[in-house]
Amino acid sequence: MTIEPILLKIQKEWHGTYKSYLIGFFVSFFLTSLSFFLVIAKPFSNIWIIYSVIILAILQAIVQLIFFLHIGQESKPRFKTYFLIFSIFILFIFVVGSIWVMNDLEFRMMPEMSTRGSHTHD
Amino acid sequence: MFGRLTIEAFKHDATQSMAVLSMLFGGVALISFITYLKRWKWLWNEWLTTVDPKRIGIMYIVVVLMMFLKGFGDAMMMRLQQAFSVGDSQGFLSASHFQEVFSAHGTTMIFFVAMGAVFGLMNLIIPLQIGARDVAFPFLNALSFWLFASGAALTLVSLAVGHFANAGWLSYAPLSSIEYNPGEGIDYWIWIVQIAGIGTTLGGINFLVTILKMRCPGMTFMRMPIFVWSCLCANVLIILAFPILTVTLFMLALDRTLGMHFFTVAGGGNYMMYTNLIWAWGHPEVYILILPIFGVFSEVVPTFSEKRLFGYASMVWALIFITVISFVVWLHHFFTMGASPYVNAIFGILTMIVAIPTGVKIFNWLFTKFRGKVHFTSPMLWFFAFLVNFTVAGMTGILLSAPPVDFQVHNSLFLIAHFHGMVIGGFLFGFFAAFTYWFPKFTGFMLDEKLNRYAFWFWSGGFLLAFMPLYMLGFMGATRRLDHYEASTGWHPLFILVAVGAVILFCGANIQFFGLFWTIYKRKQNWDHTGGDPWNGRTLEWSIPSPPPVYNFATIPTVYDRDPLWDIKHGKTAPPKKEYEDIYMPINTPIGMYIGGLSLIFGFGMVWYIWWLVILSFIAILICAIIRLSSKDEHELITAQQVKEIEDEHLRRMKSHD
Amino acid sequence: MTNTHAINDHYRNHQLDALHEETFSKTVFGFWLYLMTDCLLFGTLFCTFAVLHAQTFGGPPPKEIFSLPLVFLETMILLVSSVTSGFAILACVKNKQPQVTFWLLITFVLGLLFLAIEITEFKDLIQEGNSFQRSAFLSSYFTLVGTHGLHIFFGLLWLVVMIAQLYKFGITIETFRRLVIFSMFWHFLDLVWIFIFTFVYLLGVI
Numbered sequence: 001m002t003i004e005p006i007l008l009k010i011q012k013e014w015h016g017t018y019k020s021y022l023i024g025f026f027v028s029f030f031l032t033s034l035s036f037f038l039v040i041a042k043p044f045s046n047i048w049i050i051y052s053v054i055i056l057a058i059l060q061a062i063v064q065l066i067f068f069l070h071i072g073q074e075s076k077p078r079f080k081t082y083f084l085i086f087s088i089f090i091l092f093i094f095v096v097g098s099i100w101v102m103n104d105l106e107f108r109m110m111p112e113m114s115t116r117g118s119h120t121h122d
Numbered sequence: 123m124f125g126r127l128t129i130e131a132f133k134h135d136a137t138q139s140m141a142v143l144s145m146l147f148g149g150v151a152l153i154s155f156i157t158y159l160k161r162w163k164w165l166w167n168e169w170l171t172t173v174d175p176k177r178i179g180i181m182y183i184v185v186v187l188m189m190f191l192k193g194f195g196d197a198m199m200m201r202l203q204q205a206f207s208v209g210d211s212q213g214f215l216s217a218s219h220f221q222e223v224f225s226a227h228g229t230t231m232i233f234f235v236a237m238g239a240v241f242g243l244m245n246l247i248i249p250l251q252i253g254a255r256d257v258a259f260p261f262l263n264a265l266s267f268w269l270f271a272s273g274a275a276l277t278l279v280s281l282a283v284g285h286f287a288n289a290g291w292l293s294y295a296p297l298s299s300i301e302y303n304p305g306e307g308i309d310y311w312i313w314i315v316q317i318a319g320i321g322t323t324l325g326g327i328n329f330l331v332t333i334l335k336m337r338c339p340g341m342t343f344m345r346m347p348i349f350v351w352s353c354l355c356a357n358v359l360i361i362l363a364f365p366i367l368t369v370t371l372f373m374l375a376l377d378r379t380l381g382m383h384f385f386t387v388a389g390g391g392n393y394m395m396y397t398n399l400i401w402a403w404g405h406p407e408v409y410i411l412i413l414p415i416f417g418v419f420s421e422v423v424p425t426f427s428e429k430r431l432f433g434y435a436s437m438v439w440a441l442i443f444i445t446v447i448s449f450v451v452w453l454h455h456f457f458t459m460g461a462s463p464y465v466n467a468i469f470g471i472l473t474m475i476v477a478i479p480t481g482v483k484i485f486n487w488l489f490t491k492f493r494g495k496v497h498f499t500s501p502m503l504w505f506f507a508f509l510v511n512f513t514v515a516g517m518t519g520i521l522l523s524a525p526p527v528d529f530q531v532h533n534s535l536f537l538i539a540h541f542h543g544m545v546i547g548g549f550l551f552g553f554f555a556a557f558t559y560w561f562p563k564f565t566g567f568m569l570d571e572k573l574n575r576y577a578f579w580f581w582s583g584g585f586l587l588a589f590m591p592l593y594m595l596g597f598m599g600a601t602r603r604l605d606h607y608e609a610s611t612g613w614h615p616l617f618i619l620v621a622v623g624a625v626i627l628f629c630g631a632n633i634q635f636f637g638l639f640w641t642i643y644k645r646k647q648n649w650d651h652t653g654g655d656p657w658n659g660r661t662l663e664w665s666i667p668s669p670p671p672v673y674n675f676a677t678i679p680t681v682y683d684r685d686p687l688w689d690i691k692h693g694k695t696a697p698p699k700k701e702y703e704d705i706y707m708p709i710n711t712p713i714g715m716y717i718g719g720l721s722l723i724f725g726f727g728m729v730w731y732i733w734w735l736v737i738l739s740f741i742a743i744l745i746c747a748i749i750r751l752s753s754k755d756e757h758e759l760i761t762a763q764q765v766k767e768i769e770d771e772h773l774r775r776m777k778s779h780d
Numbered sequence: 781m782t783n784t785h786a787i788n789d790h791y792r793n794h795q796l797d798a799l800h801e802e803t804f805s806k807t808v809f810g811f812w813l814y815l816m817t818d819c820l821l822f823g824t825l826f827c828t829f830a831v832l833h834a835q836t837f838g839g840p841p842p843k844e845i846f847s848l849p850l851v852f853l854e855t856m857i858l859l860v861s862s863v864t865s866g867f868a869i870l871a872c873v874k875n876k877q878p879q880v881t882f883w884l885l886i887t888f889v890l891g892l893l894f895l896a897i898e899i900t901e902f903k904d905l906i907q908e909g910n911s912f913q914r915s916a917f918l919s920s921y922f923t924l925v926g927t928h929g930l931h932i933f934f935g936l937l938w939l940v941v942m943i944a945q946l947y948k949f950g951i952t953i954e955t956f957r958r959l960v961i962f963s964m965f966w967h968f969l970d971l972v973w974i975f976i977f978t979f980v981y982l983l984g985v986i
Contacts, residue, residue: 011872057978065971086358259807364817365817382923383837388837389835389916390837391835391916395831706795755803
């Protein structure tokens with residue numbers, strides 16, 4: 001079956017390599033195992049485990065974005081990267097903002113349910 | 123067999139029965155008319171299976187005008203009810219019917235009039251203004267339209283079969299939960315909005331890729347028309363905000379259908395979370411509606427001032443600033459839900475900030491007119507109506523953004539007056555300007571200017587009379603969504619005034635509606651003799667014939683500055699060479715319509731718990747999608763010779779009209 | 781304006797070439813934007829989970845109902861499948877069709893395994909009385925993890941269609957394009973899973 005020349009042209013520009021996928025795999029494997037290990041073994045206090053696990057997740061996400069999704073390797077203008085950053089920015093505002101608002105509301109309006117439950121008001 | 127659908131669903135009270143009958147009559151009349159004209163094949167080939175955004179845009183506007191009639195009818199019923207339902211009189215609408223009417227009014231107007239109009243305009247204008255032949259994904263575009271139409275159709279079905287939602291246009295929990303609202307109304311609302319919303323999200327992706335990747339050579343970002351910039355920002359809002367709505371609607375549906383506890387009273391549910399989520403979407407939504415309208419005025423004002431837009435760069439920054447800010451103000455819709463003063467104050471201040479870029483835009487339009495040669499055509503008149511009413515309503519918004527003030531007037535008629543000032547004074551007047559301005563481009567003839575002016579005066583006067591008293595009523599304590607009140611409140615005279623205002627608006631709408639048919643009837647007298655540029659325009663869409671050929675531009679233009687057509691007309695740039703090439707256009711397909719129709723069936727099945735129908739229609743949708751996504755790319759060829767013939771024919775027609 | 785469709789002029793027509801190249805780049809970018817909407821979609825589900833995760837309504841806490849070894853297994857399966865989907869694209873870039881089909885089949889089997897484990901997890905929970913109707917915590921858990929699972933399910937369906945398309949059409953500009961966006965989708969699902977196993981399972985168990 002003949003391959004269309006335009007397809008050959010597009011294929012030549014492909015960024016991925018076996019190396020990039022394997023690096024991504026081994027680093028992800030390591031970061032995942034470390035997270036699970038920290039939670040199961042609990043080598044230090046809970047709050048630090050929480051922070052570490054979150055940071056490990058963000059690191060792994062970045063690794064997978066770079067090595068699997070080839071972020072940052074597109075030709076200019078780098079719309080994919082800009083949109084990713086902007087979406088995450090808005091997502092962050094929305095999620096953190098909502099958690100903050102709902103926490104505040106829960107404290108003031110549903111004290112029997114909130115973890116800071118109290119019947120006094122500000 | 124039919125889920126929870128019984129014969130009871132088809133029984134309605136007198137008013138509703140009348141509405142259903144007139145709707146059915148209208149449908150039958152339309153079908154008979156098309157059959158009489160023997161136009162079914164034409165309808166199928168030229169409209170129902172089209173992927174041409176010019177056609178799709180017109181279909182959007184047709185659905186919008188139909189749904190506007192329905193929404194307007196709902197409004198008239200409410201105004202009349204409130205004018206009569208005082209003291210001993212209960213008016214002509216039962217309380218439960220009144221609840222359905224105000225819910226339907228809001229849902230119809232926001233999702234099927236305003237959103238539809240925005241997408242209609244984007245379809246019609248964006249490809250032309252960026253010098254492109256099509257949108258990025260023509261099939262997806264058609265699909266978006268058919269999902270939109272499917273939502274509109276389901277709304278009309280809800281009129282005839284069972285009842286519509288009765289919990290407002292946003293169906294707050296826990297009133298919308300299965301415990302307090304077990305009927306089909308809320309489910310109708312959920313699936314109507316969900317289906318239309320998915321169409322919108324797909325459309326947002328489509329237009330973003332179109333604007334970012336299909337601009338003609340030379341059209342850098344800072345040379346795009348501001349209308350295109352405003353749509354770019356609106357589409358960014360769409361792709362980031364609509365998924366929130368999708369999830370929230372699904373969660374409400376899961377609560378109602380599968381007994382989950384997201385927003386229920388029991389089980390640990392948190393119904394305040396519903397309000398939070400729905401407005402996290404809802405606030406960006408209102409900016410999605412208004413940004414393209416700002417864009418419209420950025421086209422209309424320079425054209426009718428014969429002067430370039432003042433402060434282009436600041437307009438762009440204002441749009442971007444508004445886009446970002448619109449994501450951080452959503453709590454101002456529920457100041458009174460009980461958050462701490464600290465939280466309320468922060469959101470209040472952020473809300474006030476959005477007035478700044480908006481003010482920048484208003485001043486820029488005014489500075490554009492200063493020392494320009496101003497033509498008082500009807501689009502320009504609509505701009506003045508917008509200027510006054512939107513600014514006043516905007517200022518009442520600043521009042522509302524202060525939590526202490528909002529605590530007094532939240533959910534009162536003061537709020538109603540504010541947001542109707544924004545959507546009528548802002549959005550609708552802008553849409554009327556856009557409709558009048560771009561109508562000749564897609565039809566080849568002008569709207570009757572005299573009728574337009576009458577409509578303008580009726581709308582301006584009627585709007586003031588119908589909405590200014592509401593500010594007073596709000597301060598007097600009148601809450602929204604009231605179907606009855608006591609005479610001792612002293613509200614009655616104002617409600618009568620407001621009903622008179624509504625009647626004047628009704629006259630204005632009728633002038634436009636019948637005026638449209640009158641114009642079409644008298645089109646030969648109103649032909650555009652200029653060959654596509656009746657307003658002495660500045661941007662690329664005026665450089666091609668009216669109506670445009672299917673490929674828009676015979677040669678893709680190259681652009682060297684803003685207002686490229688103005689430069690060509692004044693000799694600063696050479697006009698495009700008449701060198702024609704073969705053009706490949708996408709081919710028609712019925713699959714968009716099939717998926718839309720199947721979604722309608724799916725939605726209906728979900729509402730009435732007809733599970734076999736739900737499963738079958740869903741599988742059918744999947745099959746349609748797989749067929750479409752397994753097909754080879756196909757195009758229709760228009761040879762260079764044929765392009766030449768089309769262009770020459772246009773020149774010939776132009777000369778013969780002179 | 782009716783004309784013969786120009787499908788067969790594929791190979792010698794520079795305009796159609798430009799069109800295909802444009803379609804490829806627009807489709808990849810458009811699909812990326814779809815993934816951004818999916819980001820917000822999952823973000824909303826995560827947000828809801830964050831707000832409701834403590835509302836067990838008297839039911840068992842996460843520690844008692846989650847099995848970390850099983851989650852680790854699921855994570856590894858999905859991670860490997862993400863890599864194999866990448867290998868499928870690499871084979872496609874080199875036009876080695878049998879290899880492409882091989883890696884796609886492996887990806888499918890791994891994805892199916894992942895889903896099977898997840899469905900078993902759900903089934904066990906429901907049978908123990910911890911269904912999505914029990915509490916807000918469980919509703920939000922089932923919906924967040926379930927939505928991810930639903931995405932995986934549609935991905936598997938997509939895989940089947942792609943394997944069929946490869947069999948019928950071979951590697952063409954259309955099948956290549958669709959495989960590329962499939963792999964983007966599959967990688968994205970693994971990305972979302974990172975946050976699920978972190979925030980739902982690991983942090984739930986602490």
